[in-house]
Amino acid sequence: MFNKIALIGIGLIGSSIALAARQKNLAKNIAISTRSEKTLAEAKALNLGTSYHSDAKEAVIDADLVILCTPVGVFEIIMQQIAPNLKKGAILSDVGSVKEHVQKVITPLLPKGVDFVPAHPMAGTEYSGPKAGFPSLFEGRWCMLTPAKGVNEKAVKTLGEFWQALGSNIEIMEAKHHDLVVAITSHVPHLIAYNIVGTASELENVSKSEVIKYSAGGFRDFTRIAASDPIMWRDVFLTNRDAVLDMLGRFLGDLDELKSAVERGDGQALEELFTRTRAIRKSIIDAGQETDVVDFGRKV
Amino acid sequence: MFNKIALIGIGLIGSSIALAARQKNLAKNIAISTRSEKTLAEAKALNLGTSYHSDAKEAVIDADLVILCTPVGVFEIIMQQIAPNLKKGAILSDVGSVKEHVQKVITPLLPKGVDFVPAHPMAGTEYSGPKAGFPSLFEGRWCMLTPAKGVNEKAVKTLGEFWQALGSNIEIMEAKHHDLVVAITSHVPHLIAYNIVGTASELENVSKSEVIKYSAGGFRDFTRIAASDPIMWRDVFLTNRDAVLDMLGRFLGDLDELKSAVERGDGQALEELFTRTRAIRKSIIDAGQETDVVDFGRKV
Numbered sequence: 001m002f003n004k005i006a007l008i009g010i011g012l013i014g015s016s017i018a019l020a021a022r023q024k025n026l027a028k029n030i031a032i033s034t035r036s037e038k039t040l041a042e043a044k045a046l047n048l049g050t051s052y053h054s055d056a057k058e059a060v061i062d063a064d065l066v067i068l069c070t071p072v073g074v075f076e077i078i079m080q081q082i083a084p085n086l087k088k089g090a091i092l093s094d095v096g097s098v099k100e101h102v103q104k105v106i107t108p109l110l111p112k113g114v115d116f117v118p119a120h121p122m123a124g125t126e127y128s129g130p131k132a133g134f135p136s137l138f139e140g141r142w143c144m145l146t147p148a149k150g151v152n153e154k155a156v157k158t159l160g161e162f163w164q165a166l167g168s169n170i171e172i173m174e175a176k177h178h179d180l181v182v183a184i185t186s187h188v189p190h191l192i193a194y195n196i197v198g199t200a201s202e203l204e205n206v207s208k209s210e211v212i213k214y215s216a217g218g219f220r221d222f223t224r225i226a227a228s229d230p231i232m233w234r235d236v237f238l239t240n241r242d243a244v245l246d247m248l249g250r251f252l253g254d255l256d257e258l259k260s261a262v263e264r265g266d267g268q269a270l271e272e273l274f275t276r277t278r279a280i281r282k283s284i285i286d287a288g289q290e291t292d293v294v295d296f297g298r299k300v
Numbered sequence: 301m302f303n304k305i306a307l308i309g310i311g312l313i314g315s316s317i318a319l320a321a322r323q324k325n326l327a328k329n330i331a332i333s334t335r336s337e338k339t340l341a342e343a344k345a346l347n348l349g350t351s352y353h354s355d356a357k358e359a360v361i362d363a364d365l366v367i368l369c370t371p372v373g374v375f376e377i378i379m380q381q382i383a384p385n386l387k388k389g390a391i392l393s394d395v396g397s398v399k400e401h402v403q404k405v406i407t408p409l410l411p412k413g414v415d416f417v418p419a420h421p422m423a424g425t426e427y428s429g430p431k432a433g434f435p436s437l438f439e440g441r442w443c444m445l446t447p448a449k450g451v452n453e454k455a456v457k458t459l460g461e462f463w464q465a466l467g468s469n470i471e472i473m474e475a476k477h478h479d480l481v482v483a484i485t486s487h488v489p490h491l492i493a494y495n496i497v498g499t500a501s502e503l504e505n506v507s508k509s510e511v512i513k514y515s516a517g518g519f520r521d522f523t524r525i526a527a528s529d530p531i532m533w534r535d536v537f538l539t540n541r542d543a544v545l546d547m548l549g550r551f552l553g554d555l556d557e558l559k560s561a562v563e564r565g566d567g568q569a570l571e572e573l574f575t576r577t578r579a580i581r582k583s584i585i586d587a588g589q590e591t592d593v594v595d596f597g598r599k600v
Contacts, residue, residue: 141516195558203550290523291599
């Protein structure tokens with residue numbers, strides 16, 4: 001499909017792309033780049049690519065597809081480095097979880113003749129780093145493409161085919177709408193999970209060891225997403241601020257009402273909400289986005 | 301271990317007790333009682349007990365151990381019915397998720413010669429009803445006993461042995477402290493999960509089908525606990541109000557700070573919290589209360 005792909009950043013997503021692309025024979029050459037010598041050595045030991053570069057601007061030379069797989073906070077610096085070396089006719093893409101900010105940062109630095117097609121594979125686990133990657137990560141998951149108006153349609157089509165070859169379903173969406181959708185389906189859930197885990201670990205009247213011991217009553221479900229990569233998530237909240245605050249505001253407004261219902265002992269309001277939310281899970285299972293195994297199939 | 305156990309209420313917990321008690325031969329007779337004719341017929345079809353009663357006061361006759369397994373909101377009515385028929389020397393227990401309220405409701409109605417030993421097995425799934433039960437539900441999980449001061453020690457010991465025979469670890473705790481512990485490890489997590497699922501399903505700028513489709517980014521983790529039994533959870537929030545509002549207040553205080561950090565773009569504060577919360581999950585896994593399988597082992 002491509003003669004050469006360059007992956008800038010080789011964490012969970014980058015390494016999974018490398019493994020899946022090799023398995024499915026989508027590129028002759030896979031250049032891997034990361035600033036960290038330790039991570040680069042790990043990627044090499046795992047045999048993730050065909051060449052390894054601590055300097056991103058070397059990695060992108062002659063690449064037909066360049067994918068930024070670092071936290072979004074360093075996209076601007078990387079672009080300043082690689083822009084002069086991007087091949088004419090190359091497709092530039094990324095896997096960032098926010099899309100308006102990325103568009104804003106990349107576009108002014110984009111050389112003529114390079115097509116920028118932002119992408120966001122909605123896939124991931126609670127683990128990070130090159131060892132965390134696995135080739136089936138994207139199978140059956142959604143990958144959102146958010147090309148700006150006027151972007152070369154052939155490039156959009158090619159990148160869509162690449163993600164489909166990795167096993168994903170693709171959806172084309174405006175960057176602004178994408179950022180709202182992920183604010184409610186992903187960013188605010190992470191924020192409140194991080195928050196309650198923080199709250200629970202700093203109480204003076206319930207000990208941390210009690211929280212850990214009795215976590216099976218619900219709390220532990222939140223800890224999975226609160227174990228996600230801190231740098232990646234820091235950058236998400238720094239760059240999708242408006243949409244996150246919008247959705248968080250709605251969450252807090254609803255929570256205020258729910259709190260009032262608890263305060264005044266309004267059983268009917270509680271029962272009504274708790275009945276309504278049950279149906280959502282069934283829809284997610286029916287849509288193939290969730291397992292219906294009891295307790296996620298936990299053995300413990 | 302007992303000649304006769306009576307289970308009042310036969311949902312997920314009651315049916316799992318019945319199945320486990322039979323498997324481990326803990327009682328010669330298991331009387332099952334529920335007001336709903338439909339549920340009683342289901343329990344009978346599943347062969348969960350040795351006798352079936354739509355009238356609780358019949359079920360408890362001659363029972364050595366009576367366990368209230370209904371939502372806590374009906375404990376008072378049930379006690380008024382069964383109290384005259386409780387056997388002298390019997391142990392009365394329950395499986396309610398709140399303990400101070402239960403103590404307050406049961407104690408004035410307790411006949412002389414009956415020992416009340418409240419219990420709370422910290423086990424459950426997102427499914428409810430007699431068909432949802434399975435005998436291994438309590439294995440390796442914690443069961444908290446909250447006997448009042450002065451309760452017959454032999455009865456406490458016997459009930460502890462019963463729960464250990466069902467596979468649980470037991471812990472004796474004051475009712476008031478229990479209610480605080482579960483407020484943070486279970487009740488507030490449920491409240492905020494119910495709340496965000498409610499928020500996400502009623503947005504005007506993101507459709508419900510988008511929420512369902514792109515739920516894998518974090519949101520779907522919350523839907524499991526927001527699919528729990530509505531009546532049981534309504535009663536939890538009606539009866540553990542003070543502890544829930546205390547812990548919810550702390551959660552909201554922390555969330556307000558976190559929101560401010562997002563508003564002012566304070567990357568350092570975000571990264572510090574997100575790094576700290578990662579460690580908690582590892583502790584829960586080390587304590588045997590969580591699976592370390594990626595994504596809970598989800599296939600989808």
